[in-house]
Amino acid sequence: MPGAVCQDPRFIGADGITFYFHGKKDKDFCLVTDNNIHINGHFIGKRNKNMGRDFTWVQSIGVLFDNHKLQISAQKTSIWNENNDRISITVDGENIYLPEYEGANWQSSTLLITRIHDTNNIIVEVENLFKITAKVVPITKEESRIHNYGITDDDCFAHLDLKFKFFALSDEVDGVLGQTYKSDYVSKVKMGVLMPVMGGDNKFMSANSFATDCSVAKFKGSSRDNGSSLNMELPSLNCQSGLNGRGVVCKK
Template identity: 65%
Template sequence: MAKILVQILVSILLVLMAVEAASPPGNAKGRGNGYAACKIKKYKHCYNSVHVCPKSCPYDCTVECASCKPICTCDKPGAVCQDPRLIGGDGITFYFHGKKDNNFCLVSDNNLHINAHFIGRRNENMKRDFTWVQSIVILFDNHQLFLGAQKTSTWDDSVDRLALSFDGEPITLNESEGAKWESSGVSFVRETSTNNIIVEVEGNFRITAKVVPITEEDSRIHNYGITKDDCFAHPDLGFKFLSLSNEVNGVLGQTYRPNYVSRVNIGAKMPIMGGGKEYETSSLFSPDCSVARFIGNNGLNKNIGIVENLALPSLSCTSGIDGEGVVCKR
């Protein structure tokens, strides 16, 4: 009996040592730095197992639960990350720079429309802006969903900079891994305690979003010219679509059509998708780009009037009240 107990204790110790080895130093576990785990319970062989992120993305990876392997968040179809770098449904990587302070439709289908608000900086030596997606609005059925990054000067990953709302009402989540809000088939779940979330609408789409800054090193390498008053926090996004039609359009959406032929120069160092005017919308909340397909559940979008009342997270109310969870009425 004593021998069996010793063997059990040794086994437990080995498991604890393995988990500790997989966790990054400095108590990074819990902030999503350096490791990832499968959080989908139906994959019993992989659920909650800890994996070290690949060297190519040591602080930003997810686990593909089916294969139980860690992969870079921005290296799979449906990714919208960085400057913005997209990977289409056809697997082709391209860039869409748009224009700072403007809005563009990423996806437009009969019951799904996704607009993105671009922030950025002008580079005097180039003919375009450096841009990043700061926030998105998603229209589906007769609902609207907002997800964005709040403006911040100094980045601290332990401070949550996510801004969320559903049908014009701010969503507040406890700052703990696994914290969840759900209603009518819509769910928001924190992957880590701050700045990392999964948004899912049953039978329609699943989005992963991680708010990240432009670091001093990023700025130096790419000559972004980032100053200390704004680190241009933005969400790196991953989209999975569950019910797109063959007529879907938008910067990203069109790449999911079965007959789509990419317009980008695949052989270029930075393949760029043009057509900014084609995808531009009059506001973040309006499905009115020239390639729009959205009609919603009842043949029209009833929420346009509602969502226009929602302020972007970088704006302040005229009353002088601003900050997390504030909605300005116009």
């Protein structure tokens, strides 16, 4: 369903069309950019010598809003244990600690962070601006075998499944996922193929998680009044990991 980014990374745009954007490992790409919000994704991955691209996953996101910087990351993990919390959160450079029980929360004047499971699953909310659900998931041995990822015991490539909901996007919104929210957006991917791929690596590439130097950047900072107040209530996507909802980033 629309508004998603999953696994290797598969995106489902606001127009309901599924596409892949592989990017490059160890690089950052703009997922959403508007005058009041900017979201970059940091990609990790493995080179497949038999293919012309990397296998990639979104390891972290950097979110700029108002005058704040939010980062949500999956910590590097060797052997996966779902009872071990591998999610990392920083707000304006400060590490945020959440007790490991469902419902634990941290709140500032603008931001609310809440655990929706004892470990590895949170919701981050800014009223009238966005809601992000983030879940840390691994690449399993079975997934690696099926897709020939080549995952070894030293790193399970823990990454994020993400679900976005936006409350105030303008029609200038852009980014790999953001562009699909435009009212006049026409999909650029080739339909009818097994893996429709969105290009534009150079257009969306950013210097780091909080950089606004990509060619499509729109972020202007603290004002929230420039948006069109569109309530982006989109159909849902179910991820393999169990995460589901609107505006998702997860696995194929």
